[in-house]
Amino acid sequence: MRFALASALALVLAPSQAEPPVGFTALFNGKDLDGWVGGNTVDPKKFREMPAEEREKWTADMRAHWKAENGEFVNDGKGKYATTAKDYGDIELRIDYKTVAKADSGIYLKGIPQIQIWDTTPEGGKHNIGADKGSGGLWNNSKGAPGKDPLVHADKPFGEWNSFRIVQVGARTTIHLNDKLVVDHAILENYWDKSRKSPIPPKGPIQLQTHGGEIRWRNVFVKELSAEECNAILAARGGAGFEAVFNGKDLDGWAGALDNYEVKDGTIMCKPGKGGVLHTKAEYGDFAVRFEFKVPPGGNNGLAIRYPGQGDTAYTGMCELQVLDDASPKYAKLDARQYHGSVYGVVPAVRGYTRPAGEWNFQEVTVKGPTIRVELNGSVILDADVSKVTEFMGNKPHPGLSRTSGHFGFAGHSDPVQFRNVRIKRL
Numbered sequence: 001m002r003f004a005l006a007s008a009l010a011l012v013l014a015p016s017q018a019e020p021p022v023g024f025t026a027l028f029n030g031k032d033l034d035g036w037v038g039g040n041t042v043d044p045k046k047f048r049e050m051p052a053e054e055r056e057k058w059t060a061d062m063r064a065h066w067k068a069e070n071g072e073f074v075n076d077g078k079g080k081y082a083t084t085a086k087d088y089g090d091i092e093l094r095i096d097y098k099t100v101a102k103a104d105s106g107i108y109l110k111g112i113p114q115i116q117i118w119d120t121t122p123e124g125g126k127h128n129i130g131a132d133k134g135s136g137g138l139w140n141n142s143k144g145a146p147g148k149d150p151l152v153h154a155d156k157p158f159g160e161w162n163s164f165r166i167v168q169v170g171a172r173t174t175i176h177l178n179d180k181l182v183v184d185h186a187i188l189e190n191y192w193d194k195s196r197k198s199p200i201p202p203k204g205p206i207q208l209q210t211h212g213g214e215i216r217w218r219n220v221f222v223k224e225l226s227a228e229e230c231n232a233i234l235a236a237r238g239g240a241g242f243e244a245v246f247n248g249k250d251l252d253g254w255a256g257a258l259d260n261y262e263v264k265d266g267t268i269m270c271k272p273g274k275g276g277v278l279h280t281k282a283e284y285g286d287f288a289v290r291f292e293f294k295v296p297p298g299g300n301n302g303l304a305i306r307y308p309g310q311g312d313t314a315y316t317g318m319c320e321l322q323v324l325d326d327a328s329p330k331y332a333k334l335d336a337r338q339y340h341g342s343v344y345g346v347v348p349a350v351r352g353y354t355r356p357a358g359e360w361n362f363q364e365v366t367v368k369g370p371t372i373r374v375e376l377n378g379s380v381i382l383d384a385d386v387s388k389v390t391e392f393m394g395n396k397p398h399p400g401l402s403r404t405s406g407h408f409g410f411a412g413h414s415d416p417v418q419f420r421n422v423r424i425k426r427l
Contacts, residue, residue: 017071017218024094024221027084027206030071038062039083043192044111044204065210073217075210077103082210087203090225090378093166096218101158103213106139109168110204113140113191115175115183117215120155136164136175136182140191147173147186154180161218169230170353170378171200172237185237187380198350199379227355231292231362234378235421242290242423245280245408255281256309260412267294267420270301270412277304277313279409286427288366289408294418297357298328301417302344305367306406313411315396318403319386320344320411321365321374325357335393341374341381345393346401349374349382360420368427370402 017030027035038058039047047055058080065079075082088110097117099105102124106114116139118124120131130139134153141148154177156162165176168188175183190200208217225233248266251258257276262269268278284306295301306318314320324331324340336342341349341363353376355361366373370387373380386401410419 020221021094021223024092024223026220027222028068028073028217028220030068030218032068033063033066033082035085036062036066036082037085038080039108039111039205039207040080041108041113041209042111044087044201045192047111047205071218073208073220075208075215075217077210077213077215079210081108082208084206087205088222088224089203090169090230091167091206092223092225093168093206094164094219094221095166096161096163096220097215098159098161099215100213103215104211105213105215106209106211107164107166108205108207108209109166109173109188110201111207112188112200112204114138114209115164115166117209119158119213120153134177134182135162136177138173138183138186138188141186141189142196145186145189147183147188150175150177150182151184152180152182154178154182163219167225167233168378169225169233170202170376171380172234172378197383199353199381202353202379227359227361230377231360234362234364235290239290239423241425242288243425244422245282245424246420246422248420251278253281254278254409255407256409257412261410264418267418268410268422269416269418270410270414272416273414275412275414277307277409277411279304279307279309279407280424281407283405283407284367284424284426285405286368287408287424288364288427289422289424290362290364291422292360292362292420293323294360295323295325295354295357296416297325298330299323299325299357299415299417300413301415302411302413303365304407304409304411305365305372306400306403307409308400308403308406313400313409314344315398316400317406318367318400319346319372319398321372322349323410323417324354326351326354327357337393341376343372343382343384343386345396346386346389346398347372347382347384350379351381353377353379353381366427369404 138147260274303321304313336348374382
């Protein structure tokens with residue numbers, strides 16, 4: 001059956017187009033431009049809001065400069081960008097390209113520029129802006145930011161095909177060019193937010209840029225990553241120094257509202273209708289914590305940060321970091337400082353990055369002095385200095401906000417929210 005499917009696919013795909021690897025889908029079918037529209041360097045949100053007739057003009061312009069030729073996706077160096085009609089979130093993208101002298105191109109992910117492609121020779125004339133370092137970097141990142149410059153020069157000579165393998169989870173981006181690592185789990189910054197306070201969108205189109213010289217593409221394959229695959233990728237990176245504080249079997253090492261929580265299927269779960277703060281026996285000053293969590297529909301919980309061991313951690317502790325099913329209709333009219341990842345009542349997190357209720361999320365929280373950083377599913381949704389906050393929800397003071405140490409824990413609010421793989425690193 002497998003052989004028959006491969007044979008049938010080989011008949012459909014043009015000569016230069018390989019069969020997609022297992023689990024991947026061909027974005028370019030090798031024959032025509034089906035599945036592609038015209039795009040440009042434009043905020044994905046504004047692109048979606050454009051009138052249909054304007055978008056159709058862009059697609060007509062794109063089709064005037066792009067063609068399928070012998071299984072290759074060819075651009076003459078002009079026109080609108082080839083843009084997937086479908087938006088993509090967390091992906092692995094494999095794509096080959098071949099270009100010419102003095103050409104300049106790139107790949108946009110989620111509509112965000114860009115993975116740079118260019119003439120890296122001295123004759124190309126762009127060594128002064130980084131071409132000497134090679135292709136594959138996140139060129140629009142801030143100066144000095146991880147990923148902006150490729151780790152190694154991996155380009156092949158003109159006339160040869162280059163191959164990218166790109167993995168992106170949230171904003172975390174890893175790029176191999178010709179089997180060499182050029183970007184290592186770096187954050188792709190949001191070009192459309194110059195303040196850099198908002199992460200890139202959770203979804204957006206893949207775009208192939210046109211920039212003044214012929215470029216050919218082939219074997220354009222994408223795999224949409226599952227939540228489990230994404231969590232495994234995030235957990236595997238940067239984990240040195242983290243130590244497990246939950247053994248997956250019982251609540252040894254924990255204190256507080258022990259009777260209101262249970263260990264279920266290797267997770268810590270708040271019992272339905274129960275609550276209170278379950279916290280580590282150990283105390284922490286500056287620390288980072290990694291964990292996975294899953295909320296039921298409408299689920300509500302929180303993270304106790306530098307908790308003194310008694311009282312409401314949102315006020316007696318440094319803070320409570322909200323854990324919430326943001327998409328639930330019953331939370332449609334909350335204060336912005338009550339949604340997931342927010343310093344409860346103090347600083348709002350950016351919304352839209354939680355997975356649907358019932359799916360596991362991966363989160364890392366870093367607490368240094370008065371600063372708190374929350375990275376959810378590969379995107380930074382909060383980075384705040386709470387010592388600078390002077391306005392609070394309901395004008396209610398937070399006397400514990402300046403605490404420098406305390407326990408870490410979970411602040412239950414009657415819902416069976418689950419946590420697993422809880423690991424902490426002292427800083």
